[in-house]
Amino acid sequence: MAKVRGQHANCNVLGCTDEHKSLFRVPTSEKTRQEWIYFIFGGNPPERLSKNLHVCANHFKPECFVNLGQYKARLASKLLLNVGARPTERGNAADGKNASTSEELTKVHHVACQTDTPKLRTVATQLSVKTLGPHYQSKGTQTTLLRPDVGVDTFQPLLSLTPIKRPSKRPRLEMEDEKEDPMGRSSSINIEEPMDSTYDPVDSDATLTEPSDITMESSKPAHKTATYIVYENCLLELFEKCPICHRVSDVRTRRVGTFLSVEQQCPHCEFFRKWNSQPVLGSTPVGNLQLSVALYANGASFFKLEKIFRAMQLKMYHYDTFRRHARMYIEPAIVHSWKTAQDAMLQQLSQQQNVILGGDMRADSPGHCAKFGSYTVMDLRTSSIIDLQLVQSNEVGGSNNMEKEGLKRSLELLRTRSVTCDSIVTDRHPQVQTFLQEANITHYYDVWHIEKDFIVLLGISKKILKIARRKECENLQKWQRSIKNHIYWTAASSSSGHERVAKWTSILNHVQDIHTHEDPGFPRCLHRQHTSRDKSKWLRAATSSLCRLENVLTNKRILKDVEKLSPHPQTSALEAFHGVILRFAPKNVVFPFLGMLCRLYLAALHFNENARRPQATTAAGKPLFKVSFPKYRKGECTVKPVKVNPTYHYVDDLMDLVFDKVAQDPTPYVEEVLKIPIPEDLTAQFQKPDKLEVIDRYVSRFNQGPV
Numbered sequence: 001m002a003k004v005r006g007q008h009a010n011c012n013v014l015g016c017t018d019e020h021k022s023l024f025r026v027p028t029s030e031k032t033r034q035e036w037i038y039f040i041f042g043g044n045p046p047e048r049l050s051k052n053l054h055v056c057a058n059h060f061k062p063e064c065f066v067n068l069g070q071y072k073a074r075l076a077s078k079l080l081l082n083v084g085a086r087p088t089e090r091g092n093a094a095d096g097k098n099a100s101t102s103e104e105l106t107k108v109h110h111v112a113c114q115t116d117t118p119k120l121r122t123v124a125t126q127l128s129v130k131t132l133g134p135h136y137q138s139k140g141t142q143t144t145l146l147r148p149d150v151g152v153d154t155f156q157p158l159l160s161l162t163p164i165k166r167p168s169k170r171p172r173l174e175m176e177d178e179k180e181d182p183m184g185r186s187s188s189i190n191i192e193e194p195m196d197s198t199y200d201p202v203d204s205d206a207t208l209t210e211p212s213d214i215t216m217e218s219s220k221p222a223h224k225t226a227t228y229i230v231y232e233n234c235l236l237e238l239f240e241k242c243p244i245c246h247r248v249s250d251v252r253t254r255r256v257g258t259f260l261s262v263e264q265q266c267p268h269c270e271f272f273r274k275w276n277s278q279p280v281l282g283s284t285p286v287g288n289l290q291l292s293v294a295l296y297a298n299g300a301s302f303f304k305l306e307k308i309f310r311a312m313q314l315k316m317y318h319y320d321t322f323r324r325h326a327r328m329y330i331e332p333a334i335v336h337s338w339k340t341a342q343d344a345m346l347q348q349l350s351q352q353q354n355v356i357l358g359g360d361m362r363a364d365s366p367g368h369c370a371k372f373g374s375y376t377v378m379d380l381r382t383s384s385i386i387d388l389q390l391v392q393s394n395e396v397g398g399s400n401n402m403e404k405e406g407l408k409r410s411l412e413l414l415r416t417r418s419v420t421c422d423s424i425v426t427d428r429h430p431q432v433q434t435f436l437q438e439a440n441i442t443h444y445y446d447v448w449h450i451e452k453d454f455i456v457l458l459g460i461s462k463k464i465l466k467i468a469r470r471k472e473c474e475n476l477q478k479w480q481r482s483i484k485n486h487i488y489w490t491a492a493s494s495s496s497g498h499e500r501v502a503k504w505t506s507i508l509n510h511v512q513d514i515h516t517h518e519d520p521g522f523p524r525c526l527h528r529q530h531t532s533r534d535k536s537k538w539l540r541a542a543t544s545s546l547c548r549l550e551n552v553l554t555n556k557r558i559l560k561d562v563e564k565l566s567p568h569p570q571t572s573a574l575e576a577f578h579g580v581i582l583r584f585a586p587k588n589v590v591f592p593f594l595g596m597l598c599r600l601y602l603a604a605l606h607f608n609e610n611a612r613r614p615q616a617t618t619a620a621g622k623p624l625f626k627v628s629f630p631k632y633r634k635g636e637c638t639v640k641p642v643k644v645n646p647t648y649h650y651v652d653d654l655m656d657l658v659f660d661k662v663a664q665d666p667t668p669y670v671e672e673v674l675k676i677p678i679p680e681d682l683t684a685q686f687q688k689p690d691k692l693e694v695i696d697r698y699v700s701r702f703n704q705g706p707v
Contacts, residue, residue: 257317259285299584332669375406444566
C-alpha cells in the first residue's frame, strides 16, 4: 500500500481499486471539498464521511500537475498539483495514460517582491513556534560588492554554506525578462504555490488577515509604496523552512546597495523560489534610485547619510552609484522641472505691465575669491523667483564682475520672453548702478542695505561707540533706534526723490526739538505736538554730537542714495531665499557647475512653493508668535509670526517625473541638460604637473631647512 504521512491508504474514487503511489488528500476549503467529494462518490456521498479521503493521480488531467516532466524523468519523487486543480477523469486504463503521455512541464516561477499581491494560502506556517529559533542550515554571505554599482542582471552567484542542488532543466527567470514591466515585476509573480501529494491545508495554523489593505498597497507605484527597516535574521526566518515539506532549506542571498535577493532551495522536495526585496526598473533596483532622488531633492549630503547608514548597519551603495543616478536621471529631471515652472511664470508675467523686480547675488564663499556667483531675480509683488543665473569667476575675469554679468543675463532672458520691467530694486553695487543707468531702467536701492551701512556709520557699530565714550556725546546713543526707523518711514511714505531727501534731513531739526523745516518738500513733522518732560535727550546746536551726526546724515553720497530709496516692496525676501540656498548648497561644500545649478533650482522650487505660507493659528483661531532673543539686540527680545509647516510637493513631482518618464527614456531630458553651457574648470588654464614630482617635492613645514 502507498504510504501517505505514515498511514496506509489508497484511492477512494468509486471504481478505482488499484494501489497508487501518488495520492492527494481532499482539501479542507468547503467549496473545493464538496466538488472533490461529489467526484469521488459519483454525486451520491454517504451521510458519514471519513476525514481522510484520497484521490490518485490517474483522475487528473496532465495540465493539473506542476512537475509532471520531472516526475517522469525521475527527477522528482512526488507529483505536485496546481492549486485549484480538480479531478475530472474516471477509469483506470485511461487515467494511467494521462501521466505517461504528458510531455510538457508546467513552468512555475516563484518570484515575489514587496509590492506583490499576497498569496492567501498557508505560507504563515513558516512562522510557527518551531521555526522561530536562530538556527539556519545555510545562510548566504552578505559580502558587499566592490563594484560601485552593477545592474541586477549582472549578479554573480555568491558562495553558500550548503551547496544547492538545482533541479535539472528548471526554467530560470532572469532579470532581463523583467525589463518589460515598468516596475520590474515578473509576469509570473501571481502563480500560486503548488500542492504536493501529502499536502493538507489543515496543517496550516495561520492565514493572512486584512488582504484588502495589502492588495490596495500593491496597486501603488513602486516609489509610492510604504517601506520598512527589516532586520536580516527576522527576514531569513521566513525562508528557513520549506513551505511544502517543512524541512530546513538552503538559503542564498545577493545584495546590490539596498537591494536584497533571496533564493530558497529545498534539497528534499526540490522546491525553489526567489524573492526580491525591491522591484527592478530595467537593471536598477527601485530602492537604490528612489533613495538617490530623495537624497538629492531634499538637499541632503550623501556622505552624512552614509555615516548614518553605517551606524545603523543599513546597507548602502557607493558614491559612484549616486553620481551616476544624478547624472542620468536626477539632474535632467531637476532641470526639466525648473524650466517648466519658469516658462509658466514668464508666460504670466509677459501679460502684465509694470513688473517690479528685485535682484541680488550670492557668492558660494565669502570674500573676493568666490568661484561661483548666483544672481537671483524675483518678482517682488508675488515674492517668486523667476530666474537664476550661475556665473563662474573665470567667465568674467574675476569674482568682482559676476554680479553685473548675472543681472545682464537675467534681463536679456526677460527681454526675449517679452517681460516688461518697470523698475528693479537692488543693493548699491557700483557696476550694477552704471549698467542700469546705461540701460535706461529705473533703479531703486533696498532700504535694508542702506540702513545696514548707516549702522556702521552712525554708531551701533564701533564708530558710534568710540564717539559715545566722550562725555559730551553720550546723549547720541538715545537716538540710534529712532534714526534707524526714520529711514524706513522715509522710503515708505515718499513719492519722489526730493521728498525723500527733505524727510531724511528733517531728523536734524527733530533731534533739537524743532519740528518745522525750511525745505518745502517737508515743511513740518507729522507727529502730534507735545511737551517733553526730559529735556536732556534733545541735542543742542553747535555741540559735538550734533555736528558729528550732521556730517554723517548729510554726506553727499548718502543724500544721493536716499533719493533712490525704494518705495516698493524690498528685497528682504531675496535675503530669505539666500538662507534657503544654504540648505541645498552649503558654502563649505564644493560642487561642480551643474551640481551647483541644480541645487539652486531645487532651492527656487522649494522657496516658490512655501514663500507665501499663511501664519499658523491656535485651535481658537488666534495667530501664533514665537519669542526670540537675537544676538544683535543684546538681550532684548522680539516676536516673530509662526508660519504653517512647509510642503514638499515639488519632491513628489520630481519623484514621479524620474520614475514615470526619465527612467523610461532619459534621452530628451539629458539633451536638455547638454544645452546648458558649462565653463571650463578654474584649473584648466594651468598646466597639470606630474603627481610623482609633486610628491617628491613635498616637505612638511616643520622639516624645512634654514633660509
